Amino acid sequence: MVKAYEEIIDFIAAGSAPSDVIAFQPSDTAKERVADLIHREKTGHLSPDEKAELDHYMQLEHLMRLVKARARKYIVNG
Secondary structure, three states, rough: OOOOOOOHHHHHHHHHOOOHHOOOOHHHHHHHHHHHHHHHHHHOOOOHHHHHHHHHHHHHHHHHHHHHHHHHHHHHOO
């Protein structure tokens, strides 16, 4: 199974223009996976590996928010 956060890692690794960074959205599959992990975390049915996956995703999502904010500055100041 592909981890939900791997898309973000692949996107960053490929290198992107600021406009591409701003436009980036996780796939529906990744969004559904994260929603499922969050639901199962709330109900106490998350394995340690799934908890680690969710934690990694949340860290990368936070990072992407910061990157998107910085990318907007590059476009404005470009």
